[in-house]
Amino acid sequence: MQINSVFGFSVCVLVVWLPSSAVSEDQFNYDESLVPRYELPDPLTTNDGLSVNSAEVWRSVRRQEILRLFEQHVFGRLPRINVRLRVRTHERREIMDHSAIREQQTVYLTDDDTGPSIDVLIYTPTKSAGPIPAFLGLNFSGNHTVDADPAVRLPKSWVRRNPRMKTISNHASELSRGLQAGRWDVGQIVSRGYGLVTAYYGDIDPDFDDGFQNGIHQLDPENGTARADDAGGSISAWAWGLSRILDTLETHSQIDGQRVAVFGHSRLGKTSLWAGATDERFRLVISNNSGCGGAALSRRRYGETVKRINTAFPHWFCRKHWEYNDKETSLPIDHHQLLALMAPRPVYVASAQDDRWADPYGEMLSLYHAGPVYALFGKSGLRSSGQVEIGKPVLTDVGYHERAGKHDVTPYDWTQYLNFADRHLK
Numbered sequence: 001m002q003i004n005s006v007f008g009f010s011v012c013v014l015v016v017w018l019p020s021s022a023v024s025e026d027q028f029n030y031d032e033s034l035v036p037r038y039e040l041p042d043p044l045t046t047n048d049g050l051s052v053n054s055a056e057v058w059r060s061v062r063r064q065e066i067l068r069l070f071e072q073h074v075f076g077r078l079p080r081i082n083v084r085l086r087v088r089t090h091e092r093r094e095i096m097d098h099s100a101i102r103e104q105q106t107v108y109l110t111d112d113d114t115g116p117s118i119d120v121l122i123y124t125p126t127k128s129a130g131p132i133p134a135f136l137g138l139n140f141s142g143n144h145t146v147d148a149d150p151a152v153r154l155p156k157s158w159v160r161r162n163p164r165m166k167t168i169s170n171h172a173s174e175l176s177r178g179l180q181a182g183r184w185d186v187g188q189i190v191s192r193g194y195g196l197v198t199a200y201y202g203d204i205d206p207d208f209d210d211g212f213q214n215g216i217h218q219l220d221p222e223n224g225t226a227r228a229d230d231a232g233g234s235i236s237a238w239a240w241g242l243s244r245i246l247d248t249l250e251t252h253s254q255i256d257g258q259r260v261a262v263f264g265h266s267r268l269g270k271t272s273l274w275a276g277a278t279d280e281r282f283r284l285v286i287s288n289n290s291g292c293g294g295a296a297l298s299r300r301r302y303g304e305t306v307k308r309i310n311t312a313f314p315h316w317f318c319r320k321h322w323e324y325n326d327k328e329t330s331l332p333i334d335h336h337q338l339l340a341l342m343a344p345r346p347v348y349v350a351s352a353q354d355d356r357w358a359d360p361y362g363e364m365l366s367l368y369h370a371g372p373v374y375a376l377f378g379k380s381g382l383r384s385s386g387q388v389e390i391g392k393p394v395l396t397d398v399g400y401h402e403r404a405g406k407h408d409v410t411p412y413d414w415t416q417y418l419n420f421a422d423r424h425l426k
């Protein structure tokens with residue numbers, strides 16, 4: 001598949017000015033005319049050069065190949081950790097004028113309460129006829145930042161020092177209660193008949209480069225051995241954690257474990273995509289502003305680049321991914337194939353107009369180029385590769401919108417996810 005930018009530009013020329021991670025975001029390329037010419041790997045040609053022309057061959061051969069390529073060259077394998085989960089419920093109470101039930105649970109990963117564990121916050125409508133579909137997504141700063149009620153437990157694991165989150169040490173602050181509630185539209189989600197499940201990503205793997213010693217890595221039998229090139233980074237660890245939470249939702253009294261949508265914003269959008277790819281039990285997959293390493297096409301080098309992401313966040317991907325710094329064209333995959341791994345399940349990609357760092361058009365194009373795989377299943381992807389109008393969602397068997405405004409999750413985004421879920425999960 002040959003794709004030309006409006007004015008092709010040689011990669012060599014770009015290399016000259018590409019900055020290191022110390023250079024600010026505004027020195028990267030945001031000019032569509034400077035996007036290099038690139039050719040995307042064809043999702044429907046096997047590693048041996050054979051054409052895939054049936055859903056069956058996709059499933060049995062090509063999907064496995066692409067999944068393995070993402071394990072080997074991008075995210076690394078999910079950790080090989082076997083756990084026997086134990087769930088303890090700390091709270092189950094009616095909130096929001098009795099319209100919703102909030103539950104707080106701890107999912108223990110070992111037989112010992114002092115081992116790694118994940119605190120899970122669950123909202124469901126008080127009234128529902130039978131098990132309901134739900135959204136599951138990790139949060140950035142602790143469950144207490146999603147809900148200001150002092151009854152919500154503070155995380156015990158490491159948190160990032162962050163003046164906006166009012167933390168002055170690596171411990172969660174009482175002052176940060178509810179500070180990210182705007183990103184989790186609990187009222188709208190519950191009133192439309194869905195559950196919402198969230199947990200703090202740092203409970204699974206604290207987001208800094210510690211050589212994979214903390215969080216769930218403590219339980220990894222490979223820990224302490226020489227690190228394999230395809231050993232998973234933090235994104236694989238977070239995706240593994242999402243699957244473990246899904247395990248527990250399969251036995252939840254109100255949530256239908258067969259109708260769980262996995263959702264994530266930004267680095268956690270990269271994570272929701274990888275979770276959706278590695279665990280086909282997720283029935284619908286949502287990427288909110290996931291950008292480089294998520295929905296966006298790496299070969300476009302628009303906004304954040306592979307080199308910059310590997311340099312600033314060396315623990316997110318597998319080591320092999322570092323070999324593609326400034327060498328995106330050598331990658332055996334690109335991220336349209338990550339989206340194709342969701343097929344035939346519905347996938348939604350959302351961008352924000354001012355979030356140029358995440359390459360909104362590259363996110364949309366990526367979804368467009370996943371289309372041939374959806375077509376194998378008789379499903380429709382995006383019909384055009386032209387830019388989508390701001391604030392005009394496109395909903396087929398896949399969904400896309402570009403919202404006005406910045407890198408964030410807003411009630412507008414949730415309205416679109418709910419509309420999409422109404423079509424596919426109800």
Ligand code: GCU
Nearest residue numbers: 266267268290291292304309
């Ligand atoms: C940085 C990073 C992005 C990431 C974002 C986030 O901006 O460069 O790749 O998506 O952080 O997760 O907030």
